[in-house]
Amino acid sequence: MAIRTFLALDLDTPTRRAIVAAAGQLPVGGSKVRWVEPQNLHVTMKYLGDVPDADVMGICRAVGDAAARLAPVAFDVVGLECTPTRGPVKMVWAGVRESAGMLARTFAGLESAMEALGFDVERRAFRPHITVARLRYCDDPAGLRQATARLADREFGTQDAGEVVVYSSQLAKEGPVYAAMARCKLGP
Secondary structure (H helix, E strand, C coil): CEEEEEEEEECCHHHHHHHHHHHCCCCCCCCEEEECCHHHCEEEEEEEEEEEHHHHHHHHHHHHHHHHCCCCEEEEEEEEEEECCCCCCCEEEEEEECCCCHHHHHHHHHHHHHHHCCCCCCCCCCCCEEEEEEEEECCCHHHHHHHHHHCCCCEEEEEEECEEEEEEEEEECCEEEEEEEEEEECCC
8 A cells, every 4th residue: 555645844733824815816707716724834845745655754764864864944935926837827825935945955864864765866846835725727817827926026924843743645535635644853
């Protein structure tokens, strides 16, 4: 049996609420939107995919070891954006800003630990974000892009991430259900 697995940084409740409130202002009318449940909002650090049950403990240990060598990280959650920037809108996400490069170092440390376990290295540049909604169809892409542009500088909160969470994700009709399999403290 396999467990759909990813590594993430959690958000605090006030930040989640602020994101949800801003997303509620978006004109999605006749669009087909799947909103991310507030409790599921997070910054994905690494998606591992379907992992055999027997490998989960080793992943949790490796993430714990890597996290212990990394520093806690602070970042700001700012603005909403649509992606892609042209054509049909597929996703709305909240931006993550951090100028010291700590998130990139955290990502690199986790990436290295997972590569040592045989996981593929991410080929795309690391661009931290928080997925807010996925769209199957957007009734008015220009209107949605204009609305997110008005929210581009909205500040949702500052996060002090002190742990990396190893999550399982079980797909259900209502949407994914996440469960923390390990919480790994950043820093010694």
